[in-house]
Amino acid sequence: MKVTAVETIACDAGWRNYFFLKLSTDAGIAGWSEYDEGFGSPGVTGVIEQLKHRLIGQDVYATEKFFQLASCLTRPAAGGVIGQAIGCLENALLDAKAKALGVPCYELLGGKVRDKVKVYWSHCPTWRINHPKFYQPAVTDLDGVKATAEEARKRGFKGLKTNLFIHDEGDAYAWRAGFAVPFMPELTVDKRLIRNIRSHLEALRDGAGPDMGLLIDFNFNAKPEGLIRILRELADFDLFWAEIDLGSAKALADVRRHSPHPISSCETLIGMRSFLPYFEQQAMDVAIVDAIWNGLSQSMKIAALADAHEVNVAPHNFYGDLCTMMNTHFAAAAPNLHIMEVDVDRLPWESELYSHSPVFEDGYLLVPDRPGWGTEPNEEAIRARPPKVTGGLLQYKRS
Structure with a gap:
C-alpha cells in the first residue's frame, strides 16, 4: 500500500484553529492525524508541505523508515516545528496501517x-x-x-x-x-x-x-x-x-x-x-x-x-x-x-x-x-468551518 497524496485542512475552533492531515493511499484507505499551530508552533503546515514529497509513493507500512529518513533530512534543525511535522505524518501513517490491518492503533x-x-x-x-x-x-x-x-x-x-x-x-x-x-x-x-x-x-x-x-x-x-x-x-x-x-x-x-x-x-x-x-x-x-x-x-x-x-x-x-x-x-x-x-x-x-x-x-x-x-473525521463538516483567525498564543491577549 503506497501513499498517493498528503493534504492539510484547517478549520475554525472558536478562539483557535484545528489542523488536520489526510493521507491518501492507493488502496482507498485514508490515514488521519491532528496537529497544532497554536501552542507556539506557527509553520508546522509549511514543513509538512515540504516533507510530504519524500513520503508520496512510499510504503505506508514503513513508518520507522520514514521517521529515520525525515530525521536525516532535517537533522541540522531538529525538533520544534520540524519535529512536530514529522510526528504528524508518522501518526497518519499509523492510522492508515491500522485501518488496512483492521485493528486499533494500539495493536x-x-x-x-x-x-x-x-x-x-x-x-x-x-x-x-x-x-x-x-x-x-x-x-x-x-x-x-x-x-x-x-x-x-x-x-x-x-x-x-x-x-x-x-x-x-x-x-x-x-x-x-x-x-x-x-x-x-x-x-x-x-x-x-x-x-x-x-x-x-x-x-x-x-x-x-x-x-x-x-x-x-x-x-x-x-x-x-x-x-x-x-x-x-x-x-x-x-x-x-x-x-x-x-x-x-x-x-x-x-x-x-x-x-x-x-x-x-x-x-x-x-x-x-x-x-x-x-x-x-x-x-x-x-x-x-x-x-x-x-x-x-x-x-x-x-x-x-x-x-x-x-x-x-x-x-x-x-x-x-x-x-x-x-x-x-x-x-x-x-x-x-x-x-x-x-x-x-x-x-x-x-x-x-x-x-x-x-x-x-x-x-x-x-x-x-x-x-x-476509532473515529473518522467528517471532512465535509471540517471544510464547512474555514479557519477565521491566527489563533492560539499568537492571537490571545487580555482585553
Whole structure:
C-alpha cells in the first residue's frame, strides 16, 4: 500500500484553529492525524508541505523508515516545528496501517494493557474564564471557580487541573507572563500573585471536596526562585502535582528538591535525547509526553526510556477530540501511564467534526476497539468551518 497524496485542512475552533492531515493511499484507505499551530508552533503546515514529497509513493507500512529518513533530512534543525511535522505524518501513517490491518492503533504499539484510561479535567475552569463565548457557563469570580469544581466532582472526575488567575481586580483573568500576558520577561513572582493562586485553589478545593486531585500548571510563568517561593507557600495544599516548564533540567531538579508536591514536566520536548537530561537529573516525578508532537511510535520509545528511569508518563492533550482519541491509544499501550489529560469543555460543534466522540465513564476514558484511531473525521463538516483567525498564543491577549 503506497501513499498517493498528503493534504492539510484547517478549520475554525472558536478562539483557535484545528489542523488536520489526510493521507491518501492507493488502496482507498485514508490515514488521519491532528496537529497544532497554536501552542507556539506557527509553520508546522509549511514543513509538512515540504516533507510530504519524500513520503508520496512510499510504503505506508514503513513508518520507522520514514521517521529515520525525515530525521536525516532535517537533522541540522531538529525538533520544534520540524519535529512536530514529522510526528504528524508518522501518526497518519499509523492510522492508515491500522485501518488496512483492521485493528486499533494500539495493536501496532504492542497492544493495550488497559481497557480504560484514568483522566483529569484539564483547564478547569480556565476555558470558561479565558474564552466564555465558546465555553459555558462563563466564570468571572471565585464563586464560578467553586461551581466548576463542584461540577467536576458530580460528573465523576477524580482530578482537575487549573492555571494561574488574578481575582482581585474585578472579573478574573489569566496570569500568563511566560506567554507575554502580561509582557514581563523577568518572570518575577510577588506576594499578590501568590495570594491569588491560593484563593483560586481554595475555591477549587471548596467545590471539589477533599478527595479530588488538584493539579496546577505553572507553564513557563516563573523562574526557579519564584517557583520555589510559590510551592513553599502552597505547602498546606494537598496537590496531585505542580506542572512546570523549565529549559534547564538541573534547575527543575532543584525546584523538585525544594517542592512539597510532586512535579510534572517536559510537555514541550521532542525526541528521546531531549528527555534524557531530565531523567538523568531526576528532575520530575511524572514525564509529560506530547504524542501529537512526537508521533505515537516515538512516544512509546520515550515512555520506555521513562520507565527505565522509574518514571511514569502522562499524555499532553489540549487540542481537538481527534487528538484525544489518538492519545487514548498511547495511554492504553504505555505500561507506565500515570494519568491522561483531557479537555472536558468542548466547542458546541465539536461532535459534528468526527464519527465518534470520546466516551467518559466515572473519571475514565474508554478505549475504543474500532480500527485506526476509532473515529473518522467528517471532512465535509471540517471544510464547512474555514479557519477565521491566527489563533492560539499568537492571537490571545487580555482585553
